[in-house]
Ligand SMILES: C[C@@]1(CC(=O)O)C2=NC(=C\c3[nH]c(c(CCC(=O)O)c3CC(=O)O)Cc3[nH]c(c(CC(=O)O)c3CCC(=O)O)/C=C3\N/C(=C\2)[C@@H](CCC(=O)O)[C@]3(C)CC(=O)O)/[C@H]1CCC(=O)O
């Protein structure tokens with residue numbers, strides 16, 4: 001049996017969040033995170049149009065280059081969402097090493113390997129002040145998307 005993660009609701013309003021990768025998955029996650037967080041940096045050589053717009057509007061910071069270890073040094077939460085499993089793993093290793101050196105905790109998430117995730121990224125629906133997070137522990141992300149859509153339809 002896949003182990004399930006506890007659905008804890010956390011305050012991200014003053015947390016420093018770094019997202020490595022600027023494609024589809026990163027853009028989807030930034031759109032969600034912007035409802036909860038104010039300090040979001042995206043690092044990637046190719047940054048999607050939507051993320052560029054958010055950068056120009058001042059909603060996020062964009063660094064148009066490949067990831068460097070210095071990027072995670074001040075971070076509280078790091079999401080690796082590049083299209084390279086190797087790069088994502090390298091970011092995970094850097095976070096663990098940074099934790100050992102600094103004694104600070106960095107919450108890490110990889111879009112390509114659930115085994116590295118301290119937390120899973122949920123599908124999120126908000127309705128009438130009720131926040132709903134949905135997760136299947138990686139068993140069936142497509143089903144999670146479907147459930148999110150059904151809940152949205154129910155309350156629209
Ligand atoms: C909920 C959502 C949030 C979001 O991303 O915003 C989300 N995945 C979504 C969609 C989605 N993900 C994938 C597909 C295409 C395949 C398909 O159709 O099945 C689609 C569909 C699509 O994109 O349409 C593939 C996939 N997903 C993961 C892996 C790697 C692995 O399992 O190790 C791979 C293989 C990658 C590869 O091929 O390398 C892993 C994870 N994905 C998670 C979250 C975490 C908990 C998942 C859960 O609850 O089960 C977890 C475990 C870790 C994490 O990433 O946090 C979002 C729906 C949002 C919404 O619609 O509201």
Ligand SMILES: NC(=O)c1ccc[n+]([C@@H]2O[C@H](COP(=O)([O-])OP(=O)(O)OC[C@H]3O[C@@H](n4cnc5c(N)ncnc54)[C@H](O)[C@@H]3O)[C@@H](O)[C@H]2O)c1
Nearest residue numbers: 021022023024025026043044045046066067082083111112
């Ligand atoms: N967890 C999920 O929900 C989910 C869903 C679909 C796919 N995936 C996984 O996520 C990966 C990314 O998917 P996508 O659709 O966003 O890909 P994409 O091709 O749209 O984007 C890839 C991004 O990675 C960046 N990148 C590549 N090398 C980099 C580096 N060294 N430093 C910084 N950025 C770098 C690129 O510039 C680009 O912005 C997929 O390969 C797959 O493994 C996860």
